[in-house]
Amino acid sequence: MDIHRLTLSDDHEHGPEQPRPQIALTRREFLKGAGILTGTLAASSILSALAPSRAWALELKTLASAQGDALVQMGKVLYPHKGLPDAVYALLAKDLDGAAGKDPNSAQMLGEGIAALDKAAGGSFVTASDAKKLEAVKSLEGTPFFKTVRGQCITSLYNNEMAFAHFGYPGPSWDKGGYFTRGFGDLKWLPDPPGSASPAPYKA
């Protein structure tokens, strides 16, 4: 499984979290842009068994690498999951980068928000201690920047195949014939209900 196949399309517009107008806007030049995020999947990660290579890279079109790193770290403060690879959090940076590319106002808000994180962390948010990071994120709660990043986390972090594999959610079941013969009622640690409450499955 290639990292590019694992990444989400930008088709999140329909979620209630993030209604975004699909308007093409010209990008302003105040951002340095064209960053790249890289990482390595831990050998112990369930995802490393799925991927052809443990090394991954993700290109940013509008945000700088340092800004992408800051968003990854902010995602980890907001939604901490032990063992969830940075490759998943990088999708947050990718999706926000996509939004910044479509809307200069969004790009500016992200740039300013990241600068505010750095300031609140006493210089560099990315290299600050966990406690300082949490404090910096909390200090921005309620701002449009915070709301945008937090809302984007919901679809970026939890609606992709890597997250599905990590959390144990198999996604679509139609192509596998559902769970009729694949354990819809395989729970054994509680007694089975009687047939009057839960009749036997249909047999042709």
Place this chain on the structure above:
Amino acid sequence: MAKFELNDDSVVVVIGSGAGGGTLANELCQKGVNVVLLEAGKRESTATFINDEWNSFGQLAWLDKRTTSGTWRVAKDFSGLPAWICKTVGGTTTHWAGASLRLHEHEFRARTVYGDIKGASLLDWPLTLKDLEPFYSKAEDKLGVTRTHDVPGLPGNNNFKVMYAGAKKVGYKDCNTGHMAINSRPRADRGHCLQMGFCFQGCKSGAKWSTLYTEIPAAEKTGKLDLRPQSHVLKIEHNDAGKVSAVVYRDADGKDQRQKARVVCVAGNSIETPRLLLLSASPKYPDGLANSSGQVGRNYMRHMTGSVYAVFNEPVNMYRGTTMAGIITDEAGNDPKRGFVGGYEMETLALGLPFLAAFLDPGAWGPEFTYFLDNYTRMAGMWLVGEDMPRPTNRVTLNSAEKDQYGLPVPNVHFDDHENDVAMRNHAYAAGEKVYQAAGAVKTFRTPPYPSTHNLGTCRMSANPRDGVCNKWGQTHDIANLFVSDGSQFTTGGAENPTLTIVTLAIRQAGYVAEQLSKRSI
């Protein structure tokens, strides 16, 4: 499939193709009546449904602009999405879970049985359970409801096993896999349930009843149905005599069309139905059609809802199998000793990872939240659904400050929980937690209401024309050839999932409309 002329003024125009409109259209066609069925959404199929929560939401949900106000939590969490209902041929029958329960006898007499509840506009229905029983039976047969008409119950999934074990330990008597409009065995040319999950995303096997692949094709076969998808109704017009005479809609090509009509039946769900009546205001009807009572849009009900999710030490994998896999009905009666009137049902519910993240605790972050997702495979879930109090101030109105893609004022949905709703929700949360704790839960969570799927009451039936919008046939008090054919008719909400009652009323209404047509009284 028929094709009727736009100036054919002999047709019945039905607006909306869901549980109410889709059923009504078919029932009328079966009786030989010519029907133009206007549906705002596109026509999908079991082949095009998507086993993916967000993509399916984009495909099926009604996403036109709406606004919210009031103190309900949905207005804070999902300010632009008061309701989770559908814009597609088949309407919300593509999305519903399939729970098919009759209203209880006392729920038709809510004002009499519950008394004068302060801050509520309770009213008795102008009909009784006895009136509806034969039609309920027809509806159950049509939908293939399990545990009726010799249709066996569905087999329980893991989520149900957890509910059942907990229910028995806390002493509940009535817990089973429910009355579901999902084939437990092949029936009516549709296969049996494959336990896929994704009931909310359109059933890809077609085992769950939806008008999309039952009523509508059956109506098409009669040669009496002219279904027009992607036809969004903008206005209902009337003649000098005050009778409705035509419906103006925007077609798939963006052109406005005017379909003449002998009768108009509105079934756009409880937000769009009153909105359309209000949008159709004219010099003769300055407050909107059928609104001499001032009740159009008022008494909006959404059911008392909430969910309890619980984490266990062992795997559950709640996403496997039917989404609503079982029910506890012990709390459904009216027992004011609990501190509230009316009752509630407890029904299993499962969300996939993407929607659990979105709906478990909207706006939340940090380790208390991520704990639940970390334990996704070991979670069970149930939905709590009960009777909420109608209030005149809970209301769908036109928001002239915001316009939709047609340039029309968007609907605003205002809702404040009644104290009875709050007391019931707290009781239900505690009861749900007790069930899961008895089954061995290590942690439970009280999930707030999702955007409303049960939208009711905004054009309610009343015996007295002063108190409501339509009579016991769904015929508006003011305009004899204008009918309300969806959940908007409900005088009160009852505790039960409303679809079976919507279908029942549609079957009954079809007989009345056909009879009035043949008597030439409309």
